[in-house]
Amino acid sequence: MSNPGPVTAGKPPILQARGLLFRHPGAAAPLFRDLSIAIAPGEFAGVIGPNGAGKTTLLMLLGGIVAPQRGEASLGGRPVRSIPPRERARRVAVVFQESRILFDFTVLEIALMGRAPYLRPLGLERPEDFAAARAALRQMDLLDREGTPLRELSSGERQRALIARALAQEPSVVLMDEPTAFLDLRHRLQIYEILARLNRDDGLTVVASSHDLNMAARYSSRLLLFDRGRLAADGAPAAVLTPDLIRRVYATEARIERDPSTGALFVVPLAPL
Amino acid sequence: MAPLTSRRLLLSIVLLLAALALTAALCSSLGSSGYTLIDLARPAADAETARAMILRVRLPRILMAAIAGAALGAAGAVFQAVLRNPLADPYILGISGGAALGAFAATVLGLQALAPVLPVREASAFLGAIATVGILFLLSSARGRVLSYPMLLIGVILNTVYLSVILLIETVVEFSRLHGVRLWMIGTIPVEQYGLLLGIAAVLVVGVAGLSLYGRDLNLLSAGEDAARSLGVTVERTRGVTVVLASLMTAAVVSVAGPIGFVGLLVPHAARLIFGPDHRLLVPASAATGAIFLMAADTVARTVMAPTEIPVGVVTALCGGPFFLWLYRRRAGGGYFE
Numbered sequence: 079m080s081n082p083g084p085v086t087a088g089k090p091p092i093l094q095a096r097g098l099l100f101r102h103p104g105a106a107a108p109l110f111r112d113l114s115i116a117i118a119p120g121e122f123a124g125v126i127g128p129n130g131a132g133k134t135t136l137l138m139l140l141g142g143i144v145a146p147q148r149g150e151a152s153l154g155g156r157p158v159r160s161i162p163p164r165e166r167a168r169r170v171a172v173v174f175q176e177s178r179i180l181f182d183f184t185v186l187e188i189a190l191m192g193r194a195p196y197l198r199p200l201g202l203e204r205p206e207d208f209a210a211a212r213a214a215l216r217q218m219d220l221l222d223r224e225g226t227p228l229r230e231l232s233s234g235e236r237q238r239a240l241i242a243r244a245l246a247q248e249p250s251v252v253l254m255d256e257p258t259a260f261l262d263l264r265h266r267l268q269i270y271e272i273l274a275r276l277n278r279d280d281g282l283t284v285v286a287s288s289h290d291l292n293m294a295a296r297y298s299s300r301l302l303l304f305d306r307g308r309l310a311a312d313g314a315p316a317a318v319l320t321p322d323l324i325r326r327v328y329a330t331e332a333r334i335e336r337d338p339s340t341g342a343l344f345v346v347p348l349a350p351l
Numbered sequence: 352m353a354p355l356t357s358r359r360l361l362l363s364i365v366l367l368l369a370a371l372a373l374t375a376a377l378c379s380s381l382g383s384s385g386y387t388l389i390d391l392a393r394p395a396a397d398a399e400t401a402r403a404m405i406l407r408v409r410l411p412r413i414l415m416a417a418i419a420g421a422a423l424g425a426a427g428a429v430f431q432a433v434l435r436n437p438l439a440d441p442y443i444l445g446i447s448g449g450a451a452l453g454a455f456a457a458t459v460l461g462l463q464a465l466a467p468v469l470p471v472r473e474a475s476a477f478l479g480a481i482a483t484v485g486i487l488f489l490l491s492s493a494r495g496r497v498l499s500y501p502m503l504l505i506g507v508i509l510n511t512v513y514l515s516v517i518l519l520i521e522t523v524v525e526f527s528r529l530h531g532v533r534l535w536m537i538g539t540i541p542v543e544q545y546g547l548l549l550g551i552a553a554v555l556v557v558g559v560a561g562l563s564l565y566g567r568d569l570n571l572l573s574a575g576e577d578a579a580r581s582l583g584v585t586v587e588r589t590r591g592v593t594v595v596l597a598s599l600m601t602a603a604v605v606s607v608a609g610p611i612g613f614v615g616l617l618v619p620h621a622a623r624l625i626f627g628p629d630h631r632l633l634v635p636a637s638a639a640t641g642a643i644f645l646m647a648a649d650t651v652a653r654t655v656m657a658p659t660e661i662p663v664g665v666v667t668a669l670c671g672g673p674f675f676l677w678l679y680r681r682r683a684g685g686g687y688f689e
Contacts, residue, residue: 143580167583174581180437180573181628182687187354191571195583200564202357202631225353229687247582 091116097149109307124298125287131304133287167195171244175255186224192246214245233260254286296342352627367639416649417642422600424641427615429597432569436499440616445509447610453479454606476602538611538664558600566631613671
């Protein structure tokens, strides 16, 4: 897979953060002091960085789930927090890392939740909502599990069900917080392949955080490397994944190589510093 | 469970209404006086007495039980979703206790004198309930997450404190003004005027209708607060409206019948086993199931040792406790309550 590099010229950004200041409630110091980034429509951006770098918080801010204390995140040029929530939910889907879902909702019911922003105030799901939910489940290879309570699934299947819920929202942007954290090799690859296909064929904008630098390098057109709330590097994988940056940000000695079959960069961690 | 369709929704509601009517008819035919509904149609000499017994004594009490059960059942289903705690129940969490203390304080302070103008006792019960919900939220959340088990512990502590305060006041204040407090504290269904029943029924209807409108939001909240937000729910509004309505219903019941335990815990779980977790159906289904359960429990309470009556709270605890322990064992393995 080739890495076309950051898309910057031409299109106005679909997601933008300007001068974000964000401090977690009770935290001594702000996580982000003055963060500005822009994501162009159709980009596949990987957000990487050590634990506590601010990956999750960035996605929450971009998705309008939390509000910054200063600055503004915008979606398609509008402040994301000013967009009516249901309208926002039709355009941005968020897949969270930690999801404790109460009660015995089934896989299909979970996917149908993705249709909530499309339903009339008191309406039940319509046939087209079932069709969209099942289409999302089919893409996630879960159609035969639709009647199973979510709690009974393996963690990998659960994660796929939650991604199916996001796809059922038919969004133009998905924000994913470590979408493959609990997945085995096959499903990790499968999820990135599906995201890459939706990105390529439908122009879906993807922002996905990950600890898996190799997956991020292979599928992202652009990597954003965070270090304790600072954007340490932003650009094509080749510009971001350098031994020097990895050493500085991850405190790890690493070698960077290029895979001859996929053409993607990969990181070989050597020793912690 | 298949996802909710209009057909399943309608079918379930018809089924529940039929069960509700059947239970009401059955319960009004049972009682220590021995009269049954059939006696009403009989042109016998004592049809008049039967009518008086059934329409003036038994029926108001059965309706009161139905209303109280419905309110507690629906409130329990809502508290479980909105507090994100499947073990939540207005009684265990001290919400009923807070309402009881509120109602009791209003009585002791003599505010009942204002009752013809203002429903002081009910309002004070509501304040006690909503303040308790506030304390629960405040103390049991850490870093934006509500922690289930700490919340239960806080509820148990609040409950004990409320009960102690009530008993303290009872000891200090002259006893003659407060007779019946102990019985009320366990939960007893009184025979009330139809006027009062109508008032509480109005709170119930507004409450259940309002909460059913938030059914979809409650489903999404079950998937997590952030997830609900990302799916278009205005979490603060949903939480505010549903907590206020559920507390109102709890307070209305407690101010007349006392804190009846286990209904709000056991009924939503039983309803979920039959009707599934979707709150658009679960809220009305819990109301109907709660009504059926409390009508039956109160009939047991007034007949099983007749003419002596057992407080209905004793009956609900004696059936609710074991049922809940069974459910807990059955579910505990799958992480349902974690």
